[in-house]
Amino acid sequence: MRRQSGPQQLLYKYHHLYGIEATCLRFFTVYGPWSRPDMAILKFAERMTRSEAIEVYNESRYYEGG
Numbered sequence: 001m002r003r004q005s006g007p008q009q010l011l012y013k014y015h016h017l018y019g020i021e022a023t024c025l026r027f028f029t030v031y032g033p034w035s036r037p038d039m040a041i042l043k044f045a046e047r048m049t050r051s052e053a054i055e056v057y058n059e060s061r062y063y064e065g066g
Contacts, residue, residue: 011022047054
């Protein structure tokens with residue numbers, strides 16, 4: 001099993017115990033004074049301030065296999 005956050009584990013258990021269908025959103029990055037400079041939000045903001053195009057990888061298709 002891949003690493004999951006606390007809320008994801010809780011939803012997983014409730015689903016298996018009680019049959020509750022749920023979706024948990026986990027944002028891909030954080031931003032602010034402690035964020036890494038190579039993360040998407042900062043790259044997007046820097047490129048937008050310079051009126052440059054944002055790089056899109058994999059033709060913006062993404063799938064996380066389970």
